[in-house]
Amino acid sequence: MEVSTKPIFVAGATGYIGGRLLPRLLDSGYQVRALVRAPEKLRDRPWAQHPNLSIIKGDVLDSDALIQAIAGCRAAYYLVHSMSPEVKDFSVTDRTAARNMVVAAEAANLEQIIYLSGLGEEQSELSHHLQSRTEVGNILRQGAVPVTILRAAMIIGSGSASFEILRYLVDRLPVMITPRWVSTPCQPIGVRNVLHYLLGCLEHKDVVGGTFDIGQPEVIDYRQLMEVYAEEAGLPRRWIIPVPVLTPRLSSYWIHLVTPVPASIARPLAEGLSNPVVCRENRIAELLPQELFDTRKAIRLALDRIKQHTVETSWTDSGEIHPAEWSNPGDPAWAGGSLFSDARRIVLNGQPEDIWPAVSSIGGEVGYYYANWLWEIRGFIDRICGGVGLCRGRRSASELFPGDVIDFWRVVAVEKCTHLMLSAEMKLPGEAVLSFRLNRLADGQTELQQIARFLPRGLFGLLYWYAVMPFHHYVFNGMLRGIAEAAGQTISSGPEKIDKNILL
CATH class of the missing domain: 3.40.50.720 (NAD(P)-binding Rossmann-like Domain)
Known part of the structure; x- marks a missing residue:
C-alpha cells in the first residue's frame, strides 16, 4: 500500500x-x-x-x-x-x-x-x-x-x-x-x-x-x-x-x-x-x-x-515529570531555604554494567533490597492519607524510561549504567528525590552513590525530615548492601556517608 x-x-x-x-x-x-x-x-x-x-x-x-x-x-x-x-x-x-x-x-x-x-x-x-x-x-x-x-x-x-x-x-x-x-x-x-x-x-x-x-x-x-x-x-x-x-x-x-x-x-x-x-x-x-x-x-x-x-x-x-532543579548534585546549597540530603556510597568489585540491572530493577515485585516491611508500612500510610502508595508497581521489570512509575516514585532521569533519579509522588510536606549514580573506578571497581534529597515545606516538612532521619542509616545502608548482593558483586568498602560537597 x-x-x-x-x-x-x-x-x-x-x-x-x-x-x-x-x-x-x-x-x-x-x-x-x-x-x-x-x-x-x-x-x-x-x-x-x-x-x-x-x-x-x-x-x-x-x-x-x-x-x-x-x-x-x-x-x-x-x-x-x-x-x-x-x-x-x-x-x-x-x-x-x-x-x-x-x-x-x-x-x-x-x-x-x-x-x-x-x-x-x-x-x-x-x-x-x-x-x-x-x-x-x-x-x-x-x-x-x-x-x-x-x-x-x-x-x-x-x-x-x-x-x-x-x-x-x-x-x-x-x-x-x-x-x-x-x-x-x-x-x-x-x-x-x-x-x-x-x-x-x-x-x-x-x-x-x-x-x-x-x-x-x-x-x-x-x-x-x-x-x-x-x-x-x-x-x-x-x-x-x-x-x-x-x-x-x-x-x-x-x-x-x-x-x-x-x-x-x-x-x-x-x-x-x-x-x-x-x-x-x-x-x-x-x-x-x-x-x-x-x-x-x-x-x-x-x-x-x-x-x-x-x-x-x-x-x-500520562503523569507529569516534575523537574527538580533544586536536587541537582552540582548545585550549591539551595538558595530558597533549607535543603536536606543524605548521601552514601559503596565500592563494589565489578563494572557498572554488572551492577546496573540491580539498580534499575528497584521497586515493584523486587522491592527495595532491605526492610521491605518498612517500605510497605510507608506505602500503606500514604494510601490512607490519599496518596498513591506502593501498589502502582512498575510497567516493566527490566526497562525504565523517563516518566515511568515505580511504586510511589516517578522516573525523572535515567542514563543506562550511569544514573537513575526518582521523584517522590507520595504525600509529603515537601519534595523529595532519590538518585543512584555509578562511577567507574580503577582496578575494575565501581562506586555506587545513593543520594536522598528533601526540600521541606514549612514546619511540618522540617519535623518530617528529622522524624525519618534515624531510619536512614539502617535502611539506606541496607539497600546498598542489598543491591550489591542482587548484582552478585563483592563489597570493597562501605557503605559509608559521604560529604555532599564531593558528590559527583
Whole structure:
C-alpha cells in the first residue's frame, strides 16, 4: 500500500493508547509527528530515533504552538483526555483543548481527525466523565475538518486504568461488596482491536466523518467480567454481593485503597459504570474486518503481557515529570531555604554494567533490597492519607524510561549504567528525590552513590525530615548492601556517608 508522505499528527502520544499507536504507525510506513509536553518520555523508546518520527514539544492548551506543530500534516489522531490527579476540572480543560484543535486542524487544512471517545447514550444521564468525552467529539465536529469518532467502552489491555481496577479488585478480594452497577450491561473491547480500528481509519474513505461504536461481539455485565477474570487468573470463585448504599464516591475511596488507581481518577470511572455502554451498531466491523476478541481472550492476552513483563504502556504514563532543579548534585546549597540530603556510597568489585540491572530493577515485585516491611508500612500510610502508595508497581521489570512509575516514585532521569533519579509522588510536606549514580573506578571497581534529597515545606516538612532521619542509616545502608548482593558483586568498602560537597 502506498503511504502519503505528509505526516500523521498524534496528540496524546505519551498516553495509554497513543504510546501504542505511534510505533504501529511507524511500522506501517507513515511519517509521524508527535506532540508531547515532555519529549524526554519518548527519548529512550526503541523507536524514538526512527527516521519517520518527529517529536514536537508542545501542549494542546497552547493554541499558537498547536497551529505551528500541526502545519503540513495530512490527518490527526486526537487522543487527549485530561482526567488526571493534576487537573481539578478535566471537562473545562478538555473543552479548551478541543477548541484549539478545531482551529489548528482548519488552519492546516487536514483531511481528517480521528478521535477515540466513550460509549454511552447521549439521551441518558451520563456520568461527568462520559459527558466530557461526548462533548469533545461534538466540539471537534463543529469545525470544517471531517471527524471520525470511535466510541469504546472499557478497554481490556495490560496497563489500562479500567483493567487495573478489575485486576486488583478480583485478585485481592475473595468477597466483594459492590454497588448496583455490577449488573450494568457493557461491551468491552481488547486494546489490540482498538488499535486495529484506529489504524484502519486512516485509509478507508467510508469511515471519514462517521461515528462508530466499537466493542466485542457479546454484551456482558461487570459481574460476568469479574468472574471471567478470576477464571483466567486461576483464582477461586469470587463472591460478589451488590448493595444499594455504595455511591460512586464511596466506591472510588474503596478502589483507591485496594487498587493502584487514585480516588481522583477512580471516581469518574466509577460514576460511568452505572451507565449502560453497549454498541448501537457494528458497521465498522464490516468496513475494517478483524478477529474481535471476546472477554476471555482479551483478558488472557492482557495477563500474558503482565506475566511476561512486556506491558507497552500504562495509565500511569500520562503523569507529569516534575523537574527538580533544586536536587541537582552540582548545585550549591539551595538558595530558597533549607535543603536536606543524605548521601552514601559503596565500592563494589565489578563494572557498572554488572551492577546496573540491580539498580534499575528497584521497586515493584523486587522491592527495595532491605526492610521491605518498612517500605510497605510507608506505602500503606500514604494510601490512607490519599496518596498513591506502593501498589502502582512498575510497567516493566527490566526497562525504565523517563516518566515511568515505580511504586510511589516517578522516573525523572535515567542514563543506562550511569544514573537513575526518582521523584517522590507520595504525600509529603515537601519534595523529595532519590538518585543512584555509578562511577567507574580503577582496578575494575565501581562506586555506587545513593543520594536522598528533601526540600521541606514549612514546619511540618522540617519535623518530617528529622522524624525519618534515624531510619536512614539502617535502611539506606541496607539497600546498598542489598543491591550489591542482587548484582552478585563483592563489597570493597562501605557503605559509608559521604560529604555532599564531593558528590559527583
